[in-house]
Amino acid sequence: MVRHFLRDDDLTPDEQTAVLDLADEYKADRLAAKPLAGPKSIAVIFEKNSTRTRLSFEVGIAQLGGNPVIIDGRSMQLGREETIEDTSRILSGYVDAVVWRTFAQKRIDAMAAVSRVPVINALTDEFHPCQVLADLQTIRRVHGKLAGLTVTYLGDGANNMSHSMLLGGVTAGMHVRIAAPELFQPLPWVLDDARKRAVETGGSIQVIEDPREAVDGSDVLVTDTWTSMGQENDGRDRTRPFRPYQLNADLVAATGVKTTVLHCLPAHRGQEITDEVLDGPDSAVWDEAENRLHAQKALLVWLLEQSR
Ligand code: CP
Ligand code: NVA
Numbered sequence: 131m132v133r134h135f136l137r138d139d140d141l142t143p144d145e146q147t148a149v150l151d152l153a154d155e156y157k158a159d160r161l162a163a164k165p166l167a168g169p170k171s172i173a174v175i176f177e178k179n180s181t182r183t184r185l186s187f188e189v190g191i192a193q194l195g196g197n198p199v200i201i202d203g204r205s206m207q208l209g210r211e212e213t214i215e216d217t218s219r220i221l222s223g224y225v226d227a228v229v230w231r232t233f234a235q236k237r238i239d240a241m242a243a244v245s246r247v248p249v250i251n252a253l254t255d256e257f258h259p260c261q262v263l264a265d266l267q268t269i270r271r272v273h274g275k276l277a278g279l280t281v282t283y284l285g286d287g288a289n290n291m292s293h294s295m296l297l298g299g300v301t302a303g304m305h306v307r308i309a310a311p312e313l314f315q316p317l318p319w320v321l322d323d324a325r326k327r328a329v330e331t332g333g334s335i336q337v338i339e340d341p342r343e344a345v346d347g348s349d350v351l352v353t354d355t356w357t358s359m360g361q362e363n364d365g366r367d368r369t370r371p372f373r374p375y376q377l378n379a380d381l382v383a384a385t386g387v388k389t390t391v392l393h394c395l396p397a398h399r400g401q402e403i404t405d406e407v408l409d410g411p412d413s414a415v416w417d418e419a420e421n422r423l424h425a426q427k428a429l430l431v432w433l434l435e436q437s438r
Pocket of ligand 2: 253258289290291354355357358359394395396
């Protein structure tokens with residue numbers, strides 16, 4: 131059976147642990163084998179901008195002995211009239227896996243529905259599961275565990291990072307809090323799915339409007355841009371409602387505990403996060419960015435192994 135990674139809960143809790151364990155092996159440089167030698171070709175397609183995702187996939191695939199085929203989706207026939215399904219059938223004849231950054235989740239669902247090779251979500255409007263795998267690897271390395279920790283995400287609760295932190299966090303057995311203004315709270319169906327997964331793992335979810343109450347006792351604080359790619363002209367005020375949620379020294383102190391700060395980057399310094407926090411002693415953001423490389427190598431190798 132072909133396995134895809136379209137959203138965080140596509141991995142069971144045990145599978146997520148297996149991928150994170152493999153990611154740590156790659157980080158420690160303990161695996162010399164080149165499982166993509168041959169080479170296997172992996173299409174990595176972008177319909178939105180990218181620095182980290184593009185570079186980490188390209189470098190990671192090459193390190194595994196594979197052939198990364200990086201494509202600007204806007205220059206493909208996909209950008210004119212060719213359907214997603216027809217594109218997917220064509221890709222399955224050429225490559226061994228497809229990594230895609232696109233807009234609506236239903237687009238990547240359509241790609242996966244007819245794909246004969248694994249499809250990996252490199253960010254959609256709804257989810258960013260590769261990022262959260264790297265985040266979990268980072269948190270586990272700092273705290274030595276995931277289950278039972280409290281992570282609070284601050285800012286746009288309706289965006290891809292918030293949703294992926296909900297699904298990925300509860301899969302790891304974490305207590306996930308979302309601190310967001312009333313009009314920017316997570317989509318109800320994502321909350322429902324996260325709640326169901328939390329019952330299996332002993333994790334939990336909470337949506338809390340008051341940022342100080344939300345961060346109290348949090349082992350990890352996460353934030354992200356207030357304006358995601360594609361939302362630049364959506365006519366909503368994406369500054370004022372978010373100001374109380376800025377990740378600054380005052381909110382870090384309000385945790386009352388030693389906390390770890392994450393941001394998927396790119397950061398908008400002085401908006402969702404201050405320089406003092408991003409560059410400060412609690413920040414793990416540079417290691418988090420590096421871990422994209424290790425987590426994605428592990429994910430690719432694991433998915434291809436499962437799909438044989
Ligand atoms: N965090 C992340 O996905 O970064 P890029 O948009 O640069 O790929
Ligand atoms: N929420 C952000 C994440 C960028 C990596 C966006 O979608 O633009």
